[in-house]
Amino acid sequence: MSEEKFKKIISHAKEYGFIFQSSEIYDGLSAVYDYGQNGVLLKNNIKEYWWKSMTQFNENIVGIDSAIFSHPTTWKASGHLDAFNDPLIDNKDSKKRYRADNLIEDFIQKIEKKLSKLIEKNRKRFGESFDEETFLSTNDRAKKYKAEINDLKSNLNKALNEENLDLLKEIIISKNISCPVSGTTYWTDVKQFNLMFNTKVGASAESATELFLRPETAQGIFLNYLNVQKTGRMKIPFGIAQIGKAFRNEIIARQFIFRMREFEQMEMQFFVKPGTQKKWYEQWKKNRMEWHLSIGINKNNYRFHDHDKLAHYADAACDIEFNFPFGFKELEGIHSRTDFDLANHEKFSSKQIKYFDPEDESKYIPYVVETSIGLDRMFLAVFSNSLCFESLEDGSQRTVLKIPKILAPNQCAILPLVKKDGLADFAKELKNQLKVKFKLIYDEKDAIGRRYRRQDALGTPFCITVDHQTLDDKTITIRDRDSMKQKRIKVDELENFLFKSFEISNWLK
Ligand code: ATP
Numbered sequence: 448m449s450e451e452k453f454k455k456i457i458s459h460a461k462e463y464g465f466i467f468q469s470s471e472i473y474d475g476l477s478a479v480y481d482y483g484q485n486g487v488l489l490k491n492n493i494k495e496y497w498w499k500s501m502t503q504f505n506e507n508i509v510g511i512d513s514a515i516f517s518h519p520t521t522w523k524a525s526g527h528l529d530a531f532n533d534p535l536i537d538n539k540d541s542k543k544r545y546r547a548d549n550l551i552e553d554f555i556q557k558i559e560k561k562l563s564k565l566i567e568k569n570r571k572r573f574g575e576s577f578d579e580e581t582f583l584s585t586n587d588r589a590k591k592y593k594a595e596i597n598d599l600k601s602n603l604n605k606a607l608n609e610e611n612l613d614l615l616k617e618i619i620i621s622k623n624i625s626c627p628v629s630g631t632t633y634w635t636d637v638k639q640f641n642l643m644f645n646t647k648v649g650a651s652a653e654s655a656t657e658l659f660l661r662p663e664t665a666q667g668i669f670l671n672y673l674n675v676q677k678t679g680r681m682k683i684p685f686g687i688a689q690i691g692k693a694f695r696n697e698i699i700a701r702q703f704i705f706r707m708r709e710f711e712q713m714e715m716q717f718f719v720k721p722g723t724q725k726k727w728y729e730q731w732k733k734n735r736m737e738w739h740l741s742i743g744i745n746k747n748n749y750r751f752h753d754h755d756k757l758a759h760y761a762d763a764a765c766d767i768e769f770n771f772p773f774g775f776k777e778l779e780g781i782h783s784r785t786d787f788d789l790a791n792h793e794k795f796s797s798k799q800i801k802y803f804d805p806e807d808e809s810k811y812i813p814y815v816v817e818t819s820i821g822l823d824r825m826f827l828a829v830f831s832n833s834l835c836f837e838s839l840e841d842g843s844q845r846t847v848l849k850i851p852k853i854l855a856p857n858q859c860a861i862l863p864l865v866k867k868d869g870l871a872d873f874a875k876e877l878k879n880q881l882k883v884k885f886k887l888i889y890d891e892k893d894a895i896g897r898r899y900r901r902q903d904a905l906g907t908p909f910c911i912t913v914d915h916q917t918l919d920d921k922t923i924t925i926r927d928r929d930s931m932k933q934k935r936i937k938v939d940e941l942e943n944f945l946f947k948s949f950e951i952s953n954w955l956k
Pocket of ligand 1: 663705712777778779820822824
């Protein structure tokens with residue numbers, strides 16, 4: 448997808464009330480965004496789709512809503528105070544700051560692109576007889592690209608695993624990786640940068656305690672693990688789900704709502720018996736991919752990426768990557784977190800967190816498999832994938848947001864063909880009947896064609912039109928957003944039609 452298309456996505460999001468730059472009248476606040484009147488509806492629908500799939504479709508998963516602030520020792524125990532760092536590097540000419548690992552990753556992606564172009568060119572040239580594996584192992588240029596990619600990846604992993612900042616800089620210098628703004632390679636050394644925001648609580652400066660804005664929602668779940676287990680009489684395996692804000696002082700915050708400083712996560716921690724974590728990790732990988740596919744976006748837009756470099760708490764980890772407008776990037780993480788968090792909270796709090804397993808009367812700290820998805824990234828995935836520009840048979844153009852119907856901000860629009868002849872009165876009455884059951888829009892301004900276009904651009908799945916025939920035989924037309932086909936049904940059947948279209952269990956099978 449081109450940069451041009453990405454710009455169109457951002458401007459469409461603004462023009463139709465989905466996403467605004469925060470504090471725009473003061474020229475904006477970098478990497479912070481507000482959701483507008485339609486954005487909040489889409490966002491809430493995504494939340495609900497996730498929340499229900501977790502807490503309603505699984506009997507052994509419950510939800511909580513913990514505070515953004517927690518005792519500061521939380522972050523010592525979780526490792527975030529010591530290890531939640533990004534390696535940063537500055538370009539001395541442009542004065543721009545980058546994540547050193549991202550600069551190298553982008554460089555690797557460039558070579559990967561060159562390699563896939565070469566493969567495609569040769570696939571076309573040789574047609575059916577083309578064998579990718581043979582090509583990769585015999586073509587000199589392909590072999591060179593492949594070796595360079597492998598080399599870079601293994602060096603990058605080594606540098607990150609060993610926290611070797613000099614090696615990171617060495618890779619950047621040896622590959623002549625330049626600043627995208629100044630184009631020069633005049634770099635500072637690489638430094639570690641902690642991503643947590645801090646603030647103070649307390650009446651006076653002397654007695655103030657330093658607090659952190661949570662960089663992930665997961666710790667709120669760990670701190671409440673025992674409360675929920677005991678009061679909910681939960682038996683292992685069981686899960687705790689949570690949706691909430693998280694904050695990270697991201698060094699480079701670009702790519703719209705992909706990387707924000709204030710964002711929302713939907714996380715679920717699944718507590719299992721030690722030794723069974725591998726099985727549950729595989730199970731949750733499968734479940735989460737099925738959830739993504741259930742909303743109907745083409746499966747070619749998703750892929751797994753297994754981690755070579757594991758976070759300080761994990762014994763296995765992967766991402767579900769999505770084909771964003773700027774390429775495949777992380778949408779969701781699935782991590783086998785071992786007993787790292789609970790064991791550390793037990794140690795730092797000196798409180799027993801062990802679970803007594805009635806099955807075999809053993810006592811242990813549970814292991815945890817986590818699924819963690821960024822709500823804003825999910826929003827961007829849905830929104831960017833839905834925006835289409837279509838040329839119609841009559842030569843006109845339409846902009847349509849083909850948002851999966853179950854997530855659409857508004858479910859239908861009620862439109863009288865004209866205001867006069869009692870059509871508006873009939874349509875308003877219909878709106879009043881349906882508005883308590885469905886999220887709908889009433890619109891009587893402009894010609895009907897323009898109103899259809901407006902609803903297309905907002906992603907409204909159905910337009911219900913009240914015309915003169917409606918008054919005669921109590922039928923209305925339903926126009927489908929994607930096919931633009933219209934069908935006439937009885938007004939009495941409308942409610943049932945809408946219920947069926949938006950019944951969540953038809954989607955989350
Ligand atoms: P990245 O590598 O892109 O920085 P991460 O691996 O640090 O992400 P996790 O700590 O695994 O991310 O967080 C879980 C999820 O939270 C991510 O998959 C992503 O969807 C979301 N997320 C993380 N950081 C941000 C951010 N700055 N803005 C928006 N969403 C984010």
